Amino acid sequence: MVPMLYTLYGFAIFFFIYWCAMWLIHLVAIFYGKYRLHQKVVQLDSETPYAxxxxxxxxxxxxxxxxxxxxxxxxxxxxxxxxxxxxxxxxxxxxxxxxxxxxxxxxxxxxxxxxxxxxxxxxxxxxxxxxxxxxxxxxxxxxxxxxxxxxxxxxxxxxxxxxxxxxxxxMPFTSDRDGFAGTLEKIYFGTAQSRIYLAADFININCHTGxxxxxxxxxxxxxxxxxxxxxxxxxxxxxxxxxxxxxxxxxxxxxxxxxxxxxxDVNSFQARLTRWAKLRVAMLPLIVIMEPLSECMVIGLGAAWAVNVLFKWDVLGFYLIHILMWFICDWILLSIVQNGSLPFNKFDFVVAWLFRECSGPYLFLHAIFDPEIKWRSRIYKLAWGGVAQEIKPRIKF
Incomplete structure (x- = not known):
């Protein structure tokens, strides 16, 4: 019984610490983004040659x-x-x-x-x-x-x-575009993507996209x-x-x-996210554990269970407050990245944000269980470490 209790508390401590780390990343992205992005471009003087x-x-x-x-x-x-x-x-x-x-x-x-x-x-x-x-x-x-x-x-x-x-x-972002897909793209790149991108740049981790x-x-x-x-x-x-x-x-x-x-469109965008997830898993296998736990809904559930075990706090109340605060921080971060008025109203943001947060874990699981990468008309298979091999599509009779 005692070893099982230690294991239970061990998992609870892990989820609580991971939850705190994700909030630290959130705050770093907001403050660093405010400092780093959209700085005024200073013209060089006439005597300084341009490379x-x-x-x-x-x-x-x-x-x-x-x-x-x-x-x-x-x-x-x-x-x-x-x-x-x-x-x-x-x-x-x-x-x-x-x-x-x-x-x-x-x-x-x-x-x-x-x-x-x-x-x-x-x-x-x-x-x-x-x-x-x-x-x-x-x-x-x-x-x-x-x-x-x-x-x-x-x-x-x-x-x-x-x-x-x-x-x-x-840092990847998007132009203002109409429709639900345009809103979804802007929210993803201005929240989930920019949060990790800004925090990684702040601590000098490779976050480069080409x-x-x-x-x-x-x-x-x-x-x-x-x-x-x-x-x-x-x-x-x-x-x-x-x-x-x-x-x-x-x-x-x-x-x-x-x-x-x-x-x-939504299908093309989600296919793109799935392809990127497959690449990340092949390059950095630890992503299999870390990335799902960085999602709002997933880490919120884990943290809500953890604080109930550790502090006897109410699970539902903690989880709802977690989602609300995550939502507010994402709105602030997106506004910083946009550097101006958003091309959609708050209701559109709520709908697209919930759709993105709820579909994110599903897309990641889909990437894990379907590792082949389809890129335009080609199909690739990745080895651990990221080396790719093109494979011929199967001929159906």
Whole structure:
């Protein structure tokens, strides 16, 4: 009986400590986000030269927002940069769109590279490798097709590229978009994602996502360049790890990345979250335990049971107060990340927030029990450590 009692109290203490740790992360994200994000961009004086930046844009297909997203890269105020567009298929309709922008902005140094290499299983790396080998500048910005830029975003990123820094990245966020899916995306990236992202950056843990990342090319080339990471699907994580292992710093800039893909629906968004969860589990197996316990509903249940065992507090009352306080903190954090009025009302926030919090654990379990990763028309299997292998889809008779 005594060993069972010790075990019971041990689990209760674990859940209570983990719950306290999650609240600490929440508070760190709020205060650090307030300090770190949306700082005013200071112009360099006329005598200070700007370092050149090569922007690599891997593209595949056209969506309704692609033209306007790409146009924001042609209208930036940064004085010295080039844009290298990459398409693996020479019949891709995005080619005509890119050429029309190049004709509209002839003063912008832009080039088009067709045909993918074959340096690994990662199609994004294969698509970008030819352009990477042709860049003109030391600093390389890898930017996904769905990203929008403000006029001073590149300047904001370069401001954080100090002498001991090799990677500056934008924290993922979204543009304002209509509909439930747009609200759901903004809430996820402005709460669950930004909470972990800001806390990880604060304590200098690798939290890098590669949708908008500025890299010091000479340091990456010491490991063989971009092609070295073609064996991974989560190339962004392993590039950041390689730079960090060499002693270089990585930082987020003050402007979040504005994702603005033309495809915005709940199914596509949840499929994306599931794919990311599969990658995290393969790279960091401890995530199997830690990530579910970071969810509001899950850790709240564990903590409510724990305080009942330890302090005889009411389970239901504690759980409801926990959810309410988590909800309020998420609203505050999202407002900080948004840096302005939200494009939806409080009722929409409540509905989408509850949907996200309740569906999060289910999506994670789905990722655990269905480990194959579907990315566009390809299917991959991951080994422990994150190395990917493309597999052929089964033929049904």
């Amino acid at each position: 050149g930046v090569s922007i690599i844009k891997p593209l595949m297909g056209v969506d309704p927002n692609l033209f306007s997203n790409l146009e924001t890269f042609f209208t930036m105020t940064y004085p010295k940069y080039e844009i290298l567009f990459c398409l693996e298929d020479d019949t891709d309709p995005a080619i005509m769109l890119v050429r029309s922008l190049m004709e509209k902005y002839p003063k912008v140094d832009a080039k088009l590279y067709l045909g993918a290499g074959s340096v690994g299983v990662n199609p994004k790396i294969n698509n970008m490798n030819k352009a990477y080998d042709a860049v003109s500048y030391e600093f390389v910005l890898i930017s996904d097709s769905g990203i929008r830029m403000k006029e001073d975003t590149l300047q904001d990123m370069m401001r954080y590229m100090s002498e001991n820094t090799a990677l500056v990245h934008q 949708m908008s990342a500025l890299i010091r090319k000479s340091v990456l080339d010491e490991d063989g360049g971009l092609k070295t990471f073609g064996c991974y699907l989560a190339e962004d994580f392993f590039m950041a790890k390689a730079l960090k292992d060499k002693g270089w710093k990585m930082r987020i800039c003050s402007q979040p990345a504005l994702q603005n893909s033309g495809i915005c």
